[in-house]
Amino acid sequence: MKIPGRDLAEHVKQIKESGAFDVRSNALPTWCPGCGYFGIHQGLNECIRELGLPHHKVVVVSGIGCAGRYPFFTNTYGLHTVHGRTLPVATGVKMANPELAVFAVGGDGDGLAIGGGHLPHVARRNVNINYLLFDNSIYGLTKGQPSPSSPQGTKSKVSPYGTVDKPLNATLLALTYGASFVARLFAGDPSGITNALIEGIRHPGFSLFHIYTSCVTFDKVFKTWANLKRWVHPLPQDYDPTDLRQAFDRVLDDDFSIGIIYRRTEKA
């Protein structure tokens, strides 16, 4: 796994110019330069290309937020739905036509706040969709409010004295809800994302990809690129992703390790 040391925006610009990835649509992404979403975008595109998934058989379902714009930037079928309901809509698409490869994308607000009630059930149902949860611990599109994964003490215009609520840990939740494939990734490592996605797509059940990313515009203190690069590190070599208790232990400490945290193969 390589973590690029270069500026991400530059990296993406080069990729676009190379024309190597034709999964991207012609629309110019509306994300801010330096946004971690570019890295995720690259990771997913590469995965589709590598697996040779026919574009017209891929559906990307998104919610509201910066992540919600995702379908417009991919040359696949897309369904930009309402805030927090990505997972049930994606469930409907997949159950209707299991031949489709269904991706659900959303941010930490979409997935942990308004959409928080759907995550347990899509995990229980083990629907064969791939959920990319972009976790930048902030509400970017609405200009910088804290999110359920913001640490205590986060200051913002709506929380001038700092937040008091404890943050949610998306990976821990996924494990608690019994998700059968949980990966924790870093937007600064697109190829790591690609590799995990490939495994997750092949996994015959619900796959959740909790991706640490940075909002360069509104988060200057917590999940900055600098901090993330410092904190993020790969799981140890002897880590056994089939051991649930080990997974819980690791995740409880929230040590920013990335890789495939847990997987369980069973009938979907």
Place this chain on the structure above:
Amino acid sequence: MPKVDVTVEVCGMAGDGTIAAGGLINEALSEGGFSVLGFDSYPAEIRGFGRCVTHSRIGNNEVVALGDVTHVLISLDDEQSRSRVPFLSENSIVIFDSSPAAYVREDSSIAGEVEPGTLLFGMPLSDLATAASGTERGRNLTALGGFTAICGIPSELFHRVIKRRFKAKGEKVLLANLNSFDAGVTYATQNFSERIRNIFIPPGQPHGHENVLLSGNQAIGKAALDAGLKLYFGYPITPATPIMEYLASRLPDRGGRVVQMEDEISSIGAVLGSFYAGVRAMTATSGPGFALMTELITHGVMAEIPAVIIDAQRGGPSTGLPTKTEQSDLHAAVFGGPGDSARIVIAPTNVSECYRYTVKSFQLAEKYQTPVIILTDFYLDNRVENFPIPQAVESEIENSNIFPRSSVKGSYNRYSVTESGISPRALPGMEGFIFAATGLEHTEKGTPDYSPEVHTMMSAKRHRKILGALADMPAPEEFSSGNIMDVGVIGWGSTFGSVLEAVNMARGRGMNVGALKITSIFPFHLDVIREFMNRCSHCLVPELNFEGQLANLIGHLHTKDVVRLNRVTGMPFPPSAILAKIEDLIQTGDE
């Protein structure tokens, strides 16, 4: 042929087998060739307590409304049945247990409660049942046996339906029940021979076709199955849950599934996801759940994704009155949600229409790429009617998606502006037609765009599309002599049956009145409705809601104010109340 119009009620405590008895009456008399309309009241609590009343109106002409008076009351629990005595007709029949387990005081019995003209038939129900079958559990069947003999109904009708109903429970139970029933027949025949009243005269001809007894919910379920439903996503809520139950056992055989979702929001979300992928799906809910669905419904309007939603209305607002009937979600169904979000709303008026319009809703949803809402209500959902077995024909259930032509591959605009407003829709999996659907305002291509021109153009397109659906939607039906009328009564939903009965009674008395049935709630047939209203001196709109929601919707079509008649009793609209208002309007000449 003499007219038969008899209302039979069975009343007892929960656990007395009241509902089963009522069900058998409906089935037996339906077998006998009569028209049947049955509606039960249950206690709201789950266990133990509470009064159950079954109400069956039986006629040899089509029965469209509940009976105003009860002609036969079968009391399985006197203390509960006393509440039904005020509804007894003159010279009604009351069958009760003349040998209760313990002595009852005067204020708990029914014998002292009835008018002198009522014919009382006391039968030792528990004793007879125990003697016949070893247990008193079949005493409800013994009472039915008495009813059969007293009212001159052939026993085989009941034998047939009892066998059908209890066959699955084993030979022993079936025999016990048949014996309990026969014991009642024997006792009544022996003891009441001079008082036998043949109030059911078998209709002259048997049905030419096979009749089926279905409730509104069952009809909806069957319609969905026949229309090729594959996926049902829902959340339990009174009174829509039976639809989910009906489909849960039957969809798997058709390669489909019922998925109980975590709430109504995810239910409608999944329905939209499924239709987006081209597969028919449905959800059913009631007022509170419908409210939760609003956001996604308007998303379906903006993103032009089909959906089929049943809103089984009940008393509101909010949690309201879960087991009472009401028609107060019209506003929410037609207008609910942010923005100009016109969508298709249809309200069936009887069980047969529940079937027909649910079938139709799938084609409407697909063709017009919009959520379609079917409005029913607790009374319609739970009542049973018999009618010829409905079976949809191919043309009613075939796929009606309008797909893009291959010539636009590579340059496909999902939301192309057309004259009809319908933009050909590709489905995921179709090569060359990739697009992203969105709830943001968008260009023809589907790219988010907030400019004035785009929003104006797209709003116009979407509305044009929905109004165009009128061509495919059921037109209003008039019941009158077609000329100028003193009073025209406009009804919707289950209230229309009461309207029709009241208008028929009024016409029978020589009054110059007519009725208009409206089933297309939105879009609605302005011209037809306006034309009808112009021929009426007064337009009366009875509704089971407080504000007069249909009146609000169409009232402006009339040159003067429509007369509203509103009730929120939680019970079906009594025809007598409508008739009284009609007479009032004719006499006084104003409201």
Place this chain on the structure above:
Amino acid sequence: MAQEHCVIIGNGPAANQAALTLRENSPDMLITLVGQEPFPHYRPHLLPDYISGKLSENDLYVSPTEFYKRSGIKVRLGQQVVNIDFCSRELALSHKEIISFDGLIIACGGRQRIPERMQVFEDLMLTLKTPADAAVWIDRLTQVDSVLIVGGDLTSLSLTKALLSLKKRVFFMLNEDSFWPVPLGTEVAQQVRLRLMEKGVEVLESGRIRRVARISDVRLEVETDWETFKVGILGVFYGMVPDVKFLARSGLDIDRGILVDEHLRTRFDLVYAAGDCAQVYHPGIKDYWVSIGYENAISLGKVAALNLLGGMYAVETAPSSIFTVDGIVVNTSWWLEF
């Protein structure tokens, strides 16, 4: 304070008059009439006219149901009292309902007396007490043209009139004890016989019925002491007896009927008896009389009601003792105007 509840057992003339009188004098009292027969209050003496077609069924009934509703009188039809407990002041109906009462008037009337020797033929005989009985007569009379009347109480005499008007052939066997409880003196009996023959009735020698057999749907064979003959209908009219079997162990004094004093009081407080079921003490003769007849029932009902409310009226004992039975003078004050 709870309202007083007075229950009247019966639904005939005595019972209904009692109810009326109670209501007239006590607007608040709860009043319940409990009638064993499922018919509304009817005039029994009009039954023969109903049979002859002179009256319709509706003409038999006295008050429409609205009257009872308006007067606040609860009427229970077709309900039978099976037990009375005078200590707890409760009575039980056959369907196990218990009714409490403060005051009670027993006016349950009489039933047909069928002498023991005749009881074996009960299935083959017709009587006449209720509208249902009358309906049976009406139905049978369309199929037969001859009737044998045995006995000879008041009802039989007016029925005979009715049968004659229907042009039926009437045989009459007058029995000495048929005007029970008043013994028919020989002289009176002779007069009655003559009168009947004048009207065209074939009067048979008094005697016993030995055998009755059905030989077809519309024909009976009757063997008396003197002869055997065929007839369409056999009607028995031996008068009425108080219908008080259900009171046998209640504690009331029962002889043939309920024994009451001249104020119609029983031995229990606020419990009265009136009409055909009562045996009233006649201070003049120092013995008990059974009072029968429509007019008497009404007057007794009134007296019982007034006394229950605190009055001390006595039953009229001064005889309107000269009483004419179809031209024959009978010396008793207890007879229906015939």
